[in-house]
Amino acid sequence: MDIAGGARIAVDRTGFASVDSIEDQLRELRRERDALRRENRILKIAVAELERVSERDTLTPLFNRRYFLTAIHQRLARFERHAESAAVVFIDVNQLKYINDSFGHAAGDFALLQIATRLDESIRATDVAARIGGDEFGLILDQSTEEGARVQVNRLRHVLSAEPAIYDGHVIQLSACFGVAMLEAGATESEILAAADRDMYRSKQSQDADSPVRHR
Known part of the structure; x- marks a missing residue:
C-alpha cells in the first residue's frame, strides 16, 4: 500500500475496503440520515395539521x-x-x-x-x-x-x-x-x-x- 503524500489505501487482495470506500459510505449514510430528518419534520407538521383539523368545525x-x-x-x-x-x-x-x-x-x-x-x-x-x-x-x-x-x-x-x-x-x-x-x-x-x-x-x-x- 502507498502512504506517500497521504494517499488513500486501496483494496488489497484480502478484500478489505479502502478508506475512500468507507468515506463514500459514510457520506451516503449522512445523506440518508438528513433525508430522514427532513421527512420526519414534514410528517410531524402533517400530523399536527391533521390533529388541528380533526378538532375544528368545518364551517366556523x-x-x-x-x-x-x-x-x-x-x-x-x-x-x-x-x-x-x-x-x-x-x-x-x-x-x-x-x-x-x-x-x-x-x-x-x-x-x-x-x-x-x-x-x-x-x-x-x-x-x-x-x-x-x-x-x-x-x-x-x-x-x-x-x-x-x-x-x-x-x-x-x-x-x-x-x-x-x-x-x-x-x-x-x-x-x-x-x-x-x-x-x-x-x-x-x-x-x-x-x-x-x-x-x-x-x-x-x-x-x-x-x-x-x-x-x-
Missing part, C-alpha cells in the same frame, strides 16, 4: 363536538382532583330554519359564522367555544360559578342580538337560547352536556310562552 373557526366533549372530560378530571369549577353552556340558535328557507342555506351558514365569531370574541382565552351541532354551540367557562355563568350568558345573549347580520342586502336578526350546567363529581361529559341542554330547553319554552313567534 370554533372547535367541534368531539373536541368539546374531550374538553369537558378534562375539566371533570380537574374538578374531581382540585375542585376547579367550570360551567358548560348549551346554545341553540333561533330561527335558523326560517333563515335557510327565506334567504337560502348560504345565508344560514353566514348567520352561523357570525354567531360563532361573536361568541369567540366574547369569551376568555382559557374558555372553550365549539359548534356541537347544526344550529347548536357550546361553551366551557372555566373557574365560573353558576351565578357568574348566568351573568355571562345574559351578556352573550345581548352580544348576539345587539346588531343584525347583513347578508346580500338582507337583514338577519340573530338570537339564541342558552342553558347552563355546572360540573358534578361522578358525572360524564355527556351527562353534563345533556343537563345544559335541558336547561336550554326550559329557557326556550319560557321564551316561546312569552312570544307569538315560534323559534323553530
Whole structure:
C-alpha cells in the first residue's frame, strides 16, 4: 500500500475496503440520515395539521363536538382532583330554519359564522367555544360559578342580538337560547352536556310562552 503524500489505501487482495470506500459510505449514510430528518419534520407538521383539523368545525373557526366533549372530560378530571369549577353552556340558535328557507342555506351558514365569531370574541382565552351541532354551540367557562355563568350568558345573549347580520342586502336578526350546567363529581361529559341542554330547553319554552313567534 502507498502512504506517500497521504494517499488513500486501496483494496488489497484480502478484500478489505479502502478508506475512500468507507468515506463514500459514510457520506451516503449522512445523506440518508438528513433525508430522514427532513421527512420526519414534514410528517410531524402533517400530523399536527391533521390533529388541528380533526378538532375544528368545518364551517366556523370554533372547535367541534368531539373536541368539546374531550374538553369537558378534562375539566371533570380537574374538578374531581382540585375542585376547579367550570360551567358548560348549551346554545341553540333561533330561527335558523326560517333563515335557510327565506334567504337560502348560504345565508344560514353566514348567520352561523357570525354567531360563532361573536361568541369567540366574547369569551376568555382559557374558555372553550365549539359548534356541537347544526344550529347548536357550546361553551366551557372555566373557574365560573353558576351565578357568574348566568351573568355571562345574559351578556352573550345581548352580544348576539345587539346588531343584525347583513347578508346580500338582507337583514338577519340573530338570537339564541342558552342553558347552563355546572360540573358534578361522578358525572360524564355527556351527562353534563345533556343537563345544559335541558336547561336550554326550559329557557326556550319560557321564551316561546312569552312570544307569538315560534323559534323553530
